[in-house]
Amino acid sequence: MTELPAARIDLLHQPDMETLRPPFSTHKPRILILYGSLREVSYSRLLAQESGRLLEHFGCEVRIFNPEGLPLPDGAPISHPKVQELRSLSEWSEGQVWVSPERHGAMTGIMKAQIDWIPLTVGSVRPTQGKTLAVMEVSGGSQSFNAVNQLRILGRWMRMITIPNQSSVAKAFQEFDKDGRMKPSAYYDRVVDVCEELVKFTLLTRDASAYLTDRYSERKEDADKLEQRVGLKSI
Numbered sequence: 001m002t003e004l005p006a007a008r009i010d011l012l013h014q015p016d017m018e019t020l021r022p023p024f025s026t027h028k029p030r031i032l033i034l035y036g037s038l039r040e041v042s043y044s045r046l047l048a049q050e051s052g053r054l055l056e057h058f059g060c061e062v063r064i065f066n067p068e069g070l071p072l073p074d075g076a077p078i079s080h081p082k083v084q085e086l087r088s089l090s091e092w093s094e095g096q097v098w099v100s101p102e103r104h105g106a107m108t109g110i111m112k113a114q115i116d117w118i119p120l121t122v123g124s125v126r127p128t129q130g131k132t133l134a135v136m137e138v139s140g141g142s143q144s145f146n147a148v149n150q151l152r153i154l155g156r157w158m159r160m161i162t163i164p165n166q167s168s169v170a171k172a173f174q175e176f177d178k179d180g181r182m183k184p185s186a187y188y189d190r191v192v193d194v195c196e197e198l199v200k201f202t203l204l205t206r207d208a209s210a211y212l213t214d215r216y217s218e219r220k221e222d223a224d225k226l227e228q229r230v231g232l233k234s235i
Contacts, residue, residue, distance in 0.1 A: 011219045022207045028061040029202045032093035036100035036111025038068055043138040043172035044111075047191070048099045050182045051136070054195040055097075060202075065089055065114070073116040083117050087127070090118045095132035095202040096160070097195075101172075102139040102147040111147075115154050129159040130209030134198040136167040136191070143170035159213065161205055165190075165197045 004012070033055075035048040052062040070082040078084070090096070100111040119127060133155040137147035148166045155162040169175055169187045182188050205212060 007216075008220055008223070011216055011223060013214075013216075013219075016211070019211045020208055024203065025207055028059055029055075029199060029206065030092055030094045031055050031060045031062050031097065031198070031202070032089045032095075033062065033064045033097040033099065034111070034114050035064070035067070036098075036108040036114070038110060042101075043169070043176065044099045044101045046176050046180045047136060047138055047167075047169060047172070047182070048097070049180070050188075051097055051099065051134075051191060051195055054192060055199065058196060058199040060095075060199060063089055063092070067110050067114055070110075070113060070117065073113055086114060086117055087119070091127050093131060094206045095134075095198055096128075097134045097136065097198065098151050098155075099136045099138070100147045100151060102137050102144055105144075105146050107137075107147040107150050111151075112154075115158070118158070120158060126159060126213075130205070130213045131160050132198055132202045132205060133158075133160040133162045134166070134194050135162065136169070136194065138169045138172035140173065141171065143168050161201060161209075161212075163194070163197050163201050165194045167191050167194045 031052075033048045033052055035042065035044040037044045048064055052064055055062050065086055067082075070086065071080055076083065078087075098111065098115070100107040121127075135148045135151040135155065137144070137151075139147075145166075145168050148168055152162050152166075167187070167190045169191075175185060175187055176182055182191065
């Protein structure tokens with residue numbers, strides 16, 4: 001066996017195939033959708049709603065968070081009702097969809113504010129760790145991927161399982177009819193692809209997410225803390 005002098009061998013766990021393949025839960029996948037605009041005619045909201053319909057068709061329970069009234073990060077206490085609503089929905093979810101307009105070559109501040117209000121940690125609990133994530137964007141001009149690329153960075157930072165597929169809808173004002181429904185197009189087909197893939201990844205990973213995100217460095221940190229406490233008690 002290869003020598004690993006820098007590692008604690010007792011904390012190096014071999015992959016456990018049985019734990020990686022637990023029995024599948026039978027409840028509907030729980031998906032939270034966030035969108036990044038407060039406009040009266042909001043194409044990110046319309047795309048969020050269209051995605052919600054598709055996800056419900058694929059057997060999910062879907063909730064869409066309305067960001068209207070959400071304060072700026074650190075601009076209100078976490079007891080604010082909209083902050084509590086958002087955090088509760090994030091905790092409830094097993095997967096999420098983030099849909100942002102592209103503004104000035106980036107995601108909107110409204111989108112970023114929602115993500116910033118979702119904590120990375122609450123005590124020893126990481127509220128988004130191991131949840132699946134799909135990212136989408138709408139733009140008023142030619143197709144761009146600036147917003148979805150930024151959303152992917154945030155998803156990784158939030159320790160989420162961001163699926164490979166993504167959607168970028170260019171000239172979004174042309175892609176929805178007067179009733180707010182997305183028209184048939186290659187863009188719509190990609191949205192279907194993304195939703196279908198998100199459901200599959202969520203079903204595949206949700207029951208094993210705790211094991212998938214079990215890390216050597218965190219086991220080592222916990223062991224060091226326990227040994228320190230035991231050592232203090234023996235003094």
